[in-house]
Ligand code: REL
């Protein structure tokens with residue numbers, strides 16, 4: 001039965017978005033059996049690189065990044081807490097996220113008392129396994145995609161020579177290959193040596209094929225360095241066969257492998273790393289690169305599927321137009337510095353207006369398990385609001401809507417469209 005009024009539509013959309021279980025198409029999470037790589041709990045939340053960067057804007061000159069990072073995690077967290085939550089109100093998006101998370105976990109009273117030590121005691125009573133269940137349930141997660149880097153020893157020990165079981169029901173893998181696009185030959189060489197593979201272009205292919213067999217990834221993923229230009233055929237033909245750089249690794253390794261193994265490539269554009277190295281993970285910046293790099297990829301490689309997200313706000317409109325032209329391109333999420341309510345709202349409006357439901361409205365990029373709770377709650381509030389407006393406009397245009405129809409669309413925007421794209 002069609003919904004009869006604007007109010008009925010608004011309340012149905014609000015409720016359906018709140019209740020939908022999401023596919024989180026990009027995170028940096030690990031399952032419990034990956035030991036220390038799984039980050040969770042209050043001290044990890046407080047030392048998230050977004051908060052550390054924010055902390056340093058307020059920190060006294062005596063606390064340099066070197067000194068800060070030399071401290072124990074808990075001591076780092078104490079500094080962040082005192083500066084960003086006690087000395088001033090935690091109104092930034094990253095700070096508010098900590099509060100939303102704790103409140104949703106039922107720790108509102110401890111937050112009210114600003115009692116960090118009691119919060120720590122609560123976390124100390126959780127087990128990693130039990131906590132994964134709790135967070136997935138609270139955040140309403142179907143499954144997440146993880147970031148798995150075959151060039152990072154601390155990660156690969158969990159896979160090779162003997163792979164640990166991966167809870168693929170809730171954690172699916174993504175093979176992260178930034179080293180190819182940055183042409184980081186040093187670290188590629190190390191990975192080749194580890195497996196006793198020769199140092200050639202063919203060798204890099206073999207290496208990645210091994211990792212495909214081991215990790216069973218759903219896609220390749222890489223951040224695109226701002227300097228990477230799509231190489232022309234002419235440029236490619238002038239490279240000596242032995243030349244190994246990002247252009248050859250892209251055109252002779254990554255793209256052919258993606259095609260052969262039917263693995264989409266998820267790309268992230270517009271980050272520049274680092275602009276302030278002292279801040280470590282928090283030191284990366286944003287830069288506006290050319291959307292046409294992606295257009296050339298989509299056009300020249302029609303058999304390869306691309307997932308893409310851009311960090312620069314100004315590129316969002318151009319990206320939508322591109323996605324409207326290429327069936328082998330799927331847009332996902334509002335990345336990092338775009339994952340702020342004001343920008344999520346703007347981006348979501350443009351996307352719905354140009355693409356309907358053929359995109360993935362958000363990914364969390366969570367590094368700390370608990371962040372799933374706030375990242376999804378905050379995003380859903382904004383995206384849900386935008387959708388309410390869209391459906392009301394459609395209703396006033398003369399289109400009747402049922403709850404089931406809205407539910408179908410909402411499911412697409414929070415994971416279904418991604419799954420349809422992956423199955424294409
Ligand atoms: O996957 C990436 O390249 C980025 O999302 C991360 O490197 C970044 O640090 C992340 O935590 C941002 O949200």
Ligand code: ZN
Pocket residue numbers: 026027028365
């Ligand atoms: Zn990420």
